[in-house]
Every structure is written in C-alpha cells, then in structure tokens.
Amino acid sequence: MRTLTVGVVAHVDAGKTSLTERILHEAGVLDHPGSVDAGDTRTDSLDLERRRGITIRSAVASFCWHDTLVNLVDTPGHSDFVAEVERSLAVLDAAVLVVSAVEGVQAQTLVLMRALQRLGLPTVLFVNKLDRAGADPERVLTQVADRLTPEAVPLGTARDVGSRAAGYTAFPVAASERVDLRAGTRAARLHPVVFGSAITGAGVGALLDVLTDLVADDGSREDLVTDEGAGDAVGARASGVVFKLDRTTAGGRLTYVRMTAGILWVRDRLELDGRASERAPERVTGLEVFGPDGLCRAEHVGRGRIAVLRGPTAARVGDTFGPDGPRARHVELGRPSLETVVDPVDPRQRGRLFSALTELAEQDPLIDLRLDDGRGEVAVSLYGEVQKEVIATFLEEDHGVAATFRPTTPICVERVRGVGSAHQLIDVAPNPFLATVGLRVEPAAVGTGVELALEVELGSMPPAFFTAVREGVDGTLTEAVHGWAVPDCRVVVTHSGYYPRQSAMHAGFDKKMSSTAADFRSLARLVLAEALARAGTVVCAPVHRFELEVPQDLVGTVLAELPHHRAVPHATRVTGASATSAAVLTGDVPAAEVHGLAQRLPHLTRGEGILTTVLDHHAPVTGAPPRRTRALPDPFAQVRDWARVQRSWPSGGAQGAHASDPYP
Missing domain, CATH: 3.30.70.240 (Alpha-Beta Plaits)
Known part of the structure; x- marks a missing residue:
C-alpha cells in the first residue's frame, strides 16, 4: 500500500481543524465529524485546546483512501504556535493549504505558502466555507493568483455559493492532461485548487481524490516484512526523522518519528544523527503506529509510517537516524520576538518550575529557556500573549506550579556597525592562556548568518582548536555588547598559535605546559569582545x-x-x-x-x-539602547581589565562547558 503524509495548514479560523474532522469522517474513521465549538474534535485532544477552541499541538490521524494510507497532520493556525507548524513541515510529503472563501488570503496564509514553496512541497489549495454568507470564490482565486502563486489550477467550479446547498463540480480531465497535472503537482510547479465546505462536506471527497491521484507517489509503498526474523538485518537500515516529543502522564518520554526507509523493530538500538561519539545508541522498548484505528501497539514500523517510540531519552526535535536518514529539512516561519521572566508564586517551587519549563523546552525548542545564575531568574521566549497563557496553564495543571509572568519585552538583536580587530599572543602579557588568537569582526547582510573565515593556514593548529575558537565566538555573539545576540556578521581568524602536548620527563601529559581547547574557547570569547567593542553595535x-x-x-x-x-x-x-x-x-x-x-x-x-x-x-532603537541580563559570564567586563583575567576564567560558550576540558 502506498503511504502519504499530508499536513493541513491555514491562517487561524480558516476552518483547518473542521476540515481535518470532515476528512476523517469521509474516510470512515469517525462516525460523525467533531466540532471546534463543541470541543469534541479528535485532533484537538488537549483539554486546553478544547476549552479555547484553538489547536496548540500538532496531531496525527491516519486513514485509507483508495489504495493509499494517508497520515494527516493537523497543525496550529494561531501565529503564537507557528513553531509547531515548523516541526511538522519536516516530515510532510505534501500540504493542504486551507483558504477561507469569505476572508480570502490572509497574513498567515502568505507566510505558510512562502514556506511551502521554499521547501518545494506539493501543495493543494482548499477554498473553504463556500456555504457561508459573503463567500466569493472568484475573488479568492484572484487573490491567490496575485498574492500566492500564478500557478494555481482550479479543478472544478463552485455552485450555490453562500448557502447550505453550496457544492463543487469537478472538471472532466483527459488522461494526457492528468499526466501533466500529476507531474506538475508532484514537482510543486502547479497547485490544484478545490472548492468546498468542511461543515457540509462539499468538495472534501474530491480533495482526497486529488491527494491520492495527483500527489501520492507510486514509489512510496511501505516496506513489508517478508522473512521471519529479518528484524536484525532490516532494522539496521531503518531511517527516519524525529519531529515531536511528548510525555506520558507518568512522565515517560514519547518520541514521534516519521520513517523514511527500512523497518524499525522493538528492541532495535536507535543511533540519532549517527553521532555515536556524542550520544550512545538507545534501545526502543515500545512502539506504537498510527493507523485507521488510531495509535496501536506494534512490533515494527516501516517506511512512510508515523510511530511513537518509548525508550529513547536523548532525542531532540529535528534529529535523524539511520544511514538513509533524511537531510534536515527546515524552514523558519519566524523566530519568537518577545520574552518574559517566569516566577513561581511559591518561591520554594523554583526548582520544580525550572524542571517543568525544561520539559516544555524539550517539546518546543524555540521557547529558548534562559537561566540567569546570578539573579536566579528563568526567562522564556514567546510569540505572543496567548502562548504565555498556555504556558501558565500547562505549568499549573500538568506540574502543579502556579507562576506569574513579568511584563513581556521584545527580543532585540545587535548589528555590527563597523570593523573591529583584536588579538592576544601566547606567552605575552596580559594573556594568561596558552593560545594565540586574533579576530576581526565585520558587518554582514541581514539573513546571512555568522561566517567564520580564516586568514591563517588551516594546518597552523589542530582542528579541535579551531572548533574551540568557533565555540568561543558563538558564545560571545549570543550575548554581545548590550547582552543581545548578533545574528549576522563575518568573523575572521587573523592570528593563531599554540603549545603542543608537552610533559615532564617520564611523566604524563602536563596541562600546565600544553595548550587545551579550553584555552582557545576562553581566549576567543575575550578577543572577540574586544573586537566587537571597537567595531560598535547598534x-x-x-x-x-x-x-x-x-x-x-x-x-x-x-x-x-x-x-x-x-x-x-x-x-x-x-x-x-x-x-x-x-x-x-x-x-x-x-x-x-x-x-x-x-x-x-x-x-x-x-x-x-x-x-x-x-x-x-x-x-x-532610538534613545538609550536596552540591555539584556546575561546568562553567561560577561567577557566585556573582563577585557576592561586584562590583568584580572585568569586561565580558569569560565568561558561558557554556545555549547556549554565541556566536561573533558581541564578548565570549563
């Protein structure tokens, strides 16, 4: 049987969850479609989702249509939960973009379509709410052509628009035309358009036909087990991607994966990202697979299916596994632009608060948990005030922690204004580190990221020391002159030097006489701080x-x-x-x-x-630049008095302290 994983995405209130319910009803999974207003939808399973009438977490439901098993991923529409949409995009074969026939193309519709186009995902447009007063499918088609894509192809016409009798009539399509349409749709060059109503069911069957006839690939058939005991041989080739993390009511870790090749068996060992040196393989102790009957226990899962694994504890969203694991497919729909400090109502629960927020950050990495060790404050990043309310509810209802939030503040960035250079030489005062590092920092265009370039020979020192320089650079750029991150700049290594491994006669390695990665990590943070101060930031x-x-x-x-x-x-x-x-x-x-x-x-x-x-x-910003409290040691304060800097200065860094280094 072929498999197809489809995401339903939309601007909030376009009818996305209602369409998901109607699809499951048409496919025979539900006896009747649930209602957002009634709070009985299948995919909005959280109590908070049902109370508020919005989707907060992505959810999966599976069904069969013709000869295809479809995994349907319902995603949030509210912009405060766009990070959940990002994670879902990583595992989709195609998307249904829902557009309201009344409101038309809206702000989030534009954001989503651009993301789908950047990913090259086949996308079918469903123009919803034909039965509503004010529906105007022709106007919406014009908006789609003007604002989304000129390659939208209507596959039928709407009738009796604006009434409960509103319906959809598909055009007859010749075999030769269908071949071209299939090729264009799968290549994301053409975007079929279907009109209908999630409430009445008009056009929904036609939408499912389009997905299975024009989008599903004949090469997407599920891997089957044909030989008894083939688990060891086939399981070794199992590949997939982690796209969601959750917890059981008892606190156990649930890892959601989309399989892309091979077969994964219970008791197989999962090697995430192939980085055995960083994280040891973990055994899969339990496995559940999404199917038409819901989530069911299984002994194995094959290509194209979505499963929930028990056992792995180190998985992170975006991890891949297996030799044929997919390349990381990620498109950013917008970083959080706000942050707030969270305080427990009962100060004695500060530890429990941090533990609960850490769990939430595992499920949503863009919460970007920041702990200020000096003040004992915990800050989280936000998309908006609704997300703040949701976090507060999760803390109280799931973890028993009542919390308050300080006023929300914007997350600023710092941009480099000019060119600044600095260097420190090994064994030359005031440099206390056994390393030579020189850095020049330059402005870069918005959106280009951080580039680390070399004006020294790549062989001038061991690769591990260049890696440590990069970690030190990243640490300083995370909290720059005013405490904000520098997202875009060019850093050039202008000087390098080290002492090779030395030891006293008949003795082991002597760290007092030899350069270490910690030397370069610490010195790079301080040298870049000097260079940034000279270049200036805004x-x-x-x-x-x-x-x-x-x-x-x-x-x-x-x-x-x-x-x-x-x-x-x-x-x-x-x-x-x-x-x-x-x-x-x-x-x-x-x-x-x-x-x-x-x-x-x-x-x-x-x-x-x-x-x-x-x-x-x-x-x-105008006026005095706002400052952000630091979670890492402040290199800008240190470089004002080099005489006080010690070799044991805590460098911190984007990767955190390294236990293997003698001076973390």
Whole structure:
C-alpha cells in the first residue's frame, strides 16, 4: 500500500481543524465529524485546546483512501504556535493549504505558502466555507493568483455559493492532461485548487481524490516484512526523522518519528544523527503506529509510517537516524520576538518550575529557556500573549506550579556597525592562556548568518582548536555588547598559535605546559569582545508586519488609533460585497506594541476587527539602547581589565562547558 503524509495548514479560523474532522469522517474513521465549538474534535485532544477552541499541538490521524494510507497532520493556525507548524513541515510529503472563501488570503496564509514553496512541497489549495454568507470564490482565486502563486489550477467550479446547498463540480480531465497535472503537482510547479465546505462536506471527497491521484507517489509503498526474523538485518537500515516529543502522564518520554526507509523493530538500538561519539545508541522498548484505528501497539514500523517510540531519552526535535536518514529539512516561519521572566508564586517551587519549563523546552525548542545564575531568574521566549497563557496553564495543571509572568519585552538583536580587530599572543602579557588568537569582526547582510573565515593556514593548529575558537565566538555573539545576540556578521581568524602536548620527563601529559581547547574557547570569547567593542553595535528591536481587517465605516477611527501604538499603515484595500465590505490595512508595528493594539481593537471596531501579525524585520532603537541580563559570564567586563583575567576564567560558550576540558 502506498503511504502519504499530508499536513493541513491555514491562517487561524480558516476552518483547518473542521476540515481535518470532515476528512476523517469521509474516510470512515469517525462516525460523525467533531466540532471546534463543541470541543469534541479528535485532533484537538488537549483539554486546553478544547476549552479555547484553538489547536496548540500538532496531531496525527491516519486513514485509507483508495489504495493509499494517508497520515494527516493537523497543525496550529494561531501565529503564537507557528513553531509547531515548523516541526511538522519536516516530515510532510505534501500540504493542504486551507483558504477561507469569505476572508480570502490572509497574513498567515502568505507566510505558510512562502514556506511551502521554499521547501518545494506539493501543495493543494482548499477554498473553504463556500456555504457561508459573503463567500466569493472568484475573488479568492484572484487573490491567490496575485498574492500566492500564478500557478494555481482550479479543478472544478463552485455552485450555490453562500448557502447550505453550496457544492463543487469537478472538471472532466483527459488522461494526457492528468499526466501533466500529476507531474506538475508532484514537482510543486502547479497547485490544484478545490472548492468546498468542511461543515457540509462539499468538495472534501474530491480533495482526497486529488491527494491520492495527483500527489501520492507510486514509489512510496511501505516496506513489508517478508522473512521471519529479518528484524536484525532490516532494522539496521531503518531511517527516519524525529519531529515531536511528548510525555506520558507518568512522565515517560514519547518520541514521534516519521520513517523514511527500512523497518524499525522493538528492541532495535536507535543511533540519532549517527553521532555515536556524542550520544550512545538507545534501545526502543515500545512502539506504537498510527493507523485507521488510531495509535496501536506494534512490533515494527516501516517506511512512510508515523510511530511513537518509548525508550529513547536523548532525542531532540529535528534529529535523524539511520544511514538513509533524511537531510534536515527546515524552514523558519519566524523566530519568537518577545520574552518574559517566569516566577513561581511559591518561591520554594523554583526548582520544580525550572524542571517543568525544561520539559516544555524539550517539546518546543524555540521557547529558548534562559537561566540567569546570578539573579536566579528563568526567562522564556514567546510569540505572543496567548502562548504565555498556555504556558501558565500547562505549568499549573500538568506540574502543579502556579507562576506569574513579568511584563513581556521584545527580543532585540545587535548589528555590527563597523570593523573591529583584536588579538592576544601566547606567552605575552596580559594573556594568561596558552593560545594565540586574533579576530576581526565585520558587518554582514541581514539573513546571512555568522561566517567564520580564516586568514591563517588551516594546518597552523589542530582542528579541535579551531572548533574551540568557533565555540568561543558563538558564545560571545549570543550575548554581545548590550547582552543581545548578533545574528549576522563575518568573523575572521587573523592570528593563531599554540603549545603542543608537552610533559615532564617520564611523566604524563602536563596541562600546565600544553595548550587545551579550553584555552582557545576562553581566549576567543575575550578577543572577540574586544573586537566587537571597537567595531560598535547598534541594538535593533523587532517589528511585525500587520494585517488588520475592520468594517469599512470604521477605517478612520482605526487609522487615528495606530499612531498611539507606533504602527505605520502602508496600504488599504476593500474586500467583500458593498453590504458587507471591509477594509484591510497592512503596515508595520513594533513587537512591543502588538498586544496593546490587540486589546484596543474590539472597543474600536464593535468587536469585528481581526488583527494578525508576523515578525518581519528589526529596526534600530532610538534613545538609550536596552540591555539584556546575561546568562553567561560577561567577557566585556573582563577585557576592561586584562590583568584580572585568569586561565580558569569560565568561558561558557554556545555549547556549554565541556566536561573533558581541564578548565570549563
């Protein structure tokens, strides 16, 4: 049987979860589709999801359609949980992008389509809510062509739009045309469009036919076990990717994997990323596979299937395993732009709070847990205020920790202004380290990342010492002059030198006479701090692109409010028929002002305003640059007085302390 893993993605309230429920009903998995309003949907299984009526965690359900086993991944639509969508994209064969026939193409729709295009994922568009008043599929098709892709191909027409009788009629397609359409769809050059309604079921069967006829690959058949006892031979070739982590009610680790090759058996050893030197292989002690009957225990899982493993404890989201493991497929939909400090209501629960947040950070790495050892403060990164409320609920209901959150602040970045250089020579005061390191830091274009270049010979010292220099560089760039990260710059190694392994006669290795990786890690942090101070940095705050839909008669009122939140409108367009027309404003707003604008909106728009935002860029702050408390030792304070720097200075670094180094 062929296998196909499909993700359902959409702007919030486009009907994504309702479509998932209707698909499962059409496929015979559910007797009746659940309702978001009633809180009885299959994929929104968390109590908090049902109470709030939003998807927070991605969920998997499987069903058979014709000769294909389909793994359906329902993802969050709210922008506060976009990180969960990122993790799901890593395991998809294709995506269904849901667009509302009433609201049309919205801000998050654009973000998702661009991500799918960058990944080259086959994408089918489902224009939902044909039965709703104000539905206008032709207008939406025009928006899709103008704002998403000109290669959208309608495969049928809508009828009786705006009523419960709304339906979908597929075009007849010749065999020769179907061959071209299949090739274009699988290559992500063409994007089929189906119209329908998740509530009434119109067009849903046609959507499933499109997925299995045009998207599913004949080469995606599940590996089968044909020889008794073949587990050892086949299991060694098992390959896949980890895309989600969870916990049992008893606290056990659950590892969600998508298989890409071979067969994985219970009792097989899982070697994550092939890095046996870093993490020892772990035995799979239990295995459950998603199928039409839900999650069922199994002895093995084959290619194309999604399984939940018990046993591994060191897995991280994005890890791969096996010789044919997939290359890391990742597209960033936007980093968190806010952060907050979390405090336990009961100070005695500080340890439990940190443990609970660590568990959440395992499941969502972009929470980016930061511990300030000096102040004993724990900070987390956020996409928005809704995520803060969700974290608070998880802490109290799942871990028994009542917590408060300090005011949310934007996560700034630092950009290098000029060119700065510094160096320290081995055995020359005031350098206490047995290493020579010289570094020059230069600005780089936004989005290019950190480049480490060499103006010294690659063979001038052991590779481990160059690695240590890179770790020291990363540590300093994580918390630069004002405590913020430097995301883009070029660092050039201009000087290098070391003392080779030396020992007293008839004695072992003497660390006092020989250079170590810790010397280079520590010195690189300090030298780069000097270079950055000389180059100078500018602190830049996050700015969101907003899309604000309001009744047309209230545009003037809303425009008058925007300056109070430092929001700058750039364009306005009108949507809908004259009787129900609305204006859509787009522009920029500082991340720090998004929550305030959202709170004012219901009062200004009779509760009819809809605001969506996404991180767009960073802009230089005016006035005194904000400072961020440090979680690592401060190299900028140290280099102001080199005479006080000792060889045992704690270098920290992006990789943390290395237990094998004599001076962590």
